[in-house]
Amino acid sequence: MGLVGIATEKILSSFSVFLFLSILLLAVARRISTSVLLFSLQSAVITAEVLATAYQEKLAGVYVVGLLVFAIKVVAIPRAFFLLTKRLKTVRDVKASTTPTQSVFITVAMIYLSYAAVHSYGQAVHVPDDALAAAVSLILTGAFLMVSRKKALMQVLGLLVLENGIFLAALLTTFGMPLVIEIGIFFDILMGLLLMGIFTFRISDTFEHLDVSKLRKLRG
Amino acid sequence: MLLLLPIAIPVLGAGLILCFRNPRVATRAALLLGALEIGALGAVVWQVHVRSELQQGRYLRADGLSSFFLMGIAFISGLVLVYASGYLRHMGEGRFSSPRWFYALVFLFLFTMISVCLSANLGFLWIMMEGTTLASALLVGFYNTEGAVEAGWKYLVVCTVGIAFALFGTIVLYLAAVKAGMSPAAALDWVSLMDAAPRIGLDPHLVKLAFVFVIVGYGTKVGFVPMHSWLPDAHAEAPTPISALLSAVLLNCAMYAVMRYDAIVSRAVGPAFPHTLLLIFGVVSMVVAGLLILVQRNLKRLMAYSSIEHMGIIAIGLGLGGPLGLFGALLHAFNHSVAKSLLFFSAGNVRHHVGTLRMDGIQGISRTMPQTSAALLVGGLAIVGLPPFSLFISEFAILSEAFTQARYFVVILFLVILSVVFGGFAFHFFRMLCGEPDRHVENSRLIPSEYIAMGIAGLSLLFFGARIPYLFGLLLHEAMAVLQ
Amino acid sequence: MLTGSIGAPFAFLLAVLGIVVPLLLIASRAKSVQRLAIALILAASFAGCLVAVFGFRRQPGTVVDLSRATPFPFSFDVDRLSALFLLLVCSVAIPVTMFAAPYFDRHYSEQRRNWTWAFFSLFLLSMIVVVTASTGFAFLAGWELMTLVSAGLILIEGESAERRHNVFIYLLMMHAGAAAVAACFFLFLPFSHSLDFGAIRAAGAIVPPGIRTAVFLLAFVGFGAKAGIIPLHLWLPRAHPIAPSPVSALMSGVMLKTAVYGFVRFSFDFLGGGPAWWGYVVLLAGAVSGLLGVLYAIGEHDLKRLLAYHSVENIGIIYLGLGTSLIFLACHAPLLAALALIAALLHTFNHALFKSLLFLGAGAISSATATVDLEDLGGLQSRMPVTGTAFLIACCSIVGLPLFNGFISEWLTFRSFLAGSALTNAKAQIVLPLMVGVLALIGGLAAACFVKAFGVAFLGRPRSTEAEHAVEVPLPMRSGMALLAAACLFIGILPGLFLRPLASLVQGLIPGAGVPEETLSIARIMPWIAVIVLGTGAFAALFKRRKRMARTWACGLPGLSTRMQYTSTVFSKPIRFVFARIYRPDRTVERLPVDQPYFPASISYRSVRTTSYERALYRPFVDLIVSLAHRLRRLQTGNIQVYLLYIFLALVSLLAFLRFQR
């Protein structure tokens, strides 16, 4: 089995705990920079799991996908975020609409919910429960972040966490879709981020603030 | 090879137009490209009619249903380009907001929508659907005013979240297919999925879960009620040709995607589950949008809510399913897009000449702007589903199907909401069209491009109301055959 | 495509009215083109009459079938019932068109006149389509087109805020009514699988009772809204008076009858009668509409509103006949049911004749004196003799006096009530004879109202300078009115000619019904009555010798001023005093300045007589919907976080729905 085999076995079974950790920390993060850092950590964990699966299932395509994830989500996106926060010179505070304690409670509830959901579908897909639960809780927390954070950048981050969750769920259950489709999806995510960046610049130009909850002119 | 043409032209065209600095040249180039594009689409539609399906590699395929929607895209994009050529004469020369950027983005937008209709692979379909959001987000925020930026941001974020759920739905369906023994390459291909559907249906829960995510995901793009909030802002703030494209074509493409999934899932786990969901969303959208029409103050937001209501009607048609229901739904998709584009064109004219879109500020335009108010009247009468126009036919078909299946709850709501919407439109249009015009609005006549665009739309509404052309009827029935 | 002998003229009728005339008028504005259009409309109406008369005798079968062209089956069939109503539409159209030619020339500018004529011919076409359609799709298309075109005709006249509000109410109610009518057709679909009248008629027997009741109630509400039954009559006194007179003549005289046609087609032809309570519902509606309609009419001093309310009253009388017929059908007395139905259909035809004549008279008055307010008219009989005489004949007919056509149908309705006593069913035996009292009261009040209308408008001295200088209307207008007046007299004196075909028509609708004996006895005696009355009158006229002018006696005062005459408000005061509870007029007396009540600078008194249905019945319902809409509007808060929350909630609720469904 070799050292690598044991390592991949370990990664797949136990790394989901790091994902739960990153989610909880994201919930309590006060500043954008820490949130971005947590996001890149999270993506690194996912890259590890991708490569582990690739090794176990002997699928060349999944390796490429793993490298892609690493390149984009661990390196490129955090750097873009830091560039953005520097250029926009806005207050670095996350400005959540729920207090940290409430956020933690909600995130824990999310994790419990994902376990309940996965349990009913889990055996149909004979995949390690906690890994799939991590993926689903990533999705739910991403959604919660988007709803609770007032900052435009934090909403983008919430979206990325959501996409991470979906990507992980896809990977665990189906060992990745045909390569062309995966690449297409990544390309779309990148373009989406680019556009959100453009719009963030526009918002900060026209509104002098990045508080999304103040964008309320269009009503009724 | 022919299938590559309709995709290549807009992409290359977009690049080409970018390098025409002079707005007039850009407009003429855009019109030329538009004509080429319509020609290519026409060729594809004719080939599909002759050979019933065209396959190009693993990702592009055109069958009866896609050719019906392609024809819709061709017709409406033609109208929009003609109208836009006149509309853009009063657009400034900002860094990003100049005619060449406008046309480039429009053609990108057309490229994504055409490829949605031509995609054979569900993953490819998702990618291109996400592409439509990205292409149109910039177009919605084109004017760079406060409202446009806010609308653009909301449109981008809400639709991307929706599309993400659709991706998860696609993955779950892919999982179910792979579990049922299909090879990974074929598991996303629509035709093989349709053939293997009964096998996939053995484990119904995954398929149902997939359809729930898909209908919430693509439903956000269609504008079903709980997920509709982005639609009124986007359509009201976008420039008029774009809101016409959004309302008339983009919503139909999203509905096209929902139809594709509905076909697979109803073949896998039986039509009961998907059709009930479609009916629920259809009725809820129709009721809520119909009521909201009563209290709107902005003309374009009124049109946006009317689009949500008509998407609800199409969903009800699909949800009912029978031969007449499907016929009504598809016909309604086409009729609605024509009527809605006519309404948006006239709304654009009103905004330009009266200066505001707030309906209490618009007064007695039937005297100051006779042709535009005539177009607005024709559009209004059509959108409310009155006899001489074509929407009456499709609503008549959907109602017949609903009564044949004795779904009285749906029918009662359907008829009540039709009357409420008629009341809302009559109230708003009476106030705008009649009464004394305020002084400073000078009389205006239509310029030729607007004349052609509105004229063609109005005439086709009347013509389709009296008699459905033979060829169009054939296309319609081929599209229905695909879904049966 | 065109089957049977009458296919060709019918197609000519449709083509001319539908395509040729509107296109001609839109194309050019020349005077000659407009005259050609009018001639074409007259020719088409005449062809329509021919088709109706020939259609009566032939076996029913599709006359014109356009189904291959239209998306849904679209064909026409002139069976006996359609033939009667087609005759009604076309025979009224001829005099109205003759009247309208000079009327529109006088009232409208060049461009409006062409549009009015185009809509006029489309209006006729839509009514012809409604009465002769033989598929659901054609009927509904004609039905909605009729409303749209009539609203268009009203709006061409002017766009004041009050007129817009009335047309808005008119369109809203008609659309709701059309929705109910559409539902009636569609309810048959599960059983007839097609909307063709033949299939619906066949399916009528196998429809379960629950659906039958639903169809009947929807038909009653849908067609009742168009006919103007009391709770649904809100639009009628608002829409008819503001339309140009020839159009309101067509609307009041003919359009209301298409609703009666629809109701008869559904309750007798498709459903073939039902339980007895159907009849009582219709009877009650007829009685209420009749009584309240005539009482509101008495309170009016605007001639056209008065006539509009009288349409409500006459529709009430028609529904009384229909209700009685339904009761007889339920009590298995086909002969009596036939009598009641003949009474109702004859009154429909009579009402079309004299109501359109009355509105044409009002149009003549308004074109001669530019006002239809009774308070400013007077003494028009000596200035406009032909209009006056025609209006007098119409007044006598609508009141139902012998020698005029109104009496024949009211007499038949009375006799069908009386025949009700012979029934074995206890309830009908009491209710129907008592209905005689109700109809008699309606007739009496109608007499009072039309004495006021004709007396104040045409007799006595002119109350305003316009009335003073009124001059007779041109020849075509007079000939139009004379034609209708002659028709009223003809049916009044020789009803036999009309009752026999009606009896055969009704035998088709009600199986097992013979020719009621009453129709024969009235046909025999009316000529004799005419002879005696006219003979005695002529004998009495012999005594009249020289005539000498002498000023009216004014109790010795120097001379009577026109203000000493009874005006319409004063004339109706006793009756309004007696029925005060029904009117509940809200009076407002305002004294200025308010703080010194005893030294008022000015006192203004204003009383609105008719009870406001809009405030009592419709306003709360509309406010409910608008408040619901406002509450929904608050859902669109503008905050993106809330929008995302909506999506997640939708997703979670669907997943929960999926979870529990398993």
Next chain:
Amino acid sequence: MNITADILQVLALILGAPLVRGIIARMKAVLQRRRGASIWRPYAELFKLLRKEDLVPPTSSAVFRLAPIVLFGATACTAAFVPLVHASALLGSYGDFFLLVYLLALGRFFLSLGALDGGSAFGGMGASREALVSSLAEAPFLLGLVALAISASRADIAGIVAWTLGQNIFNISVVHILAFTSLAMVALAETGRMPVDNPATHLELTMIHEGMVLEYSGPSLALIEWASAIKLHVMLALLIALFCPWGMVSTWSGLGITLAVLLYCAKAAVLMILLSVIESAVAKLRMYLVPDFLGVASAVSALAVIFTMWVRR
């Protein structure tokens, strides 16, 4: 054979009408301890008026002169329906009571128009009050007759009379009593007798029928007076025929006829005495109490109709 009898009956009815008014006037005078004019005065009055010239207001139209003619024609026509001595009338078997009532309505309609055409306040006042009274009187009039028609299960007047002839005198049913009361009250209102309208008055504020004919003179006035006399006689004959026709003969034998005529005169005399007693004893009702008077009449006639259901069983 009986055609001539019927025509004679009609002529008797029309020509005898002024006599009836004369007798009533005479009886009232005697009751009020006055001598009173001779019973033939109405005839003299008619001949006087017929010889005079017709005064017409200059502003009135042709309807002013047409009204009396139509009134007289219509009222004379009603005379053809009522049998006096012979069980069948000229139009008795064809026409029914609806026709009779509405012929009276035709006459009233034209009289009201004539009144309005005069152009004076009194004409308008008379017409407006006549409109109120007659519109409220029609319902009980018809309901009363309908009650009789139902109990006789025949619609034409001759048929009802023939049916009543066949009944025994003494088993008077409650329907007949109620119907007689309501028809008597309606007759008072229709002919403009005391409780509703004072025929002899010239006090403007109280008169209804007189108000309408204030403008008329000469032959027009004669025709109007004659027509109202005919209406009074027709109502009288109708009450007699419908409620106690016994004594009428069906065959045209000399003895029978004289007996019938005598009996008819006796019955008429009884009713005339009753009428003049009412006219002398009762004061005129205030204008807005007349609707209650007629309301009572309609309630009574409606009750009669309802009772027909039980009587026949």
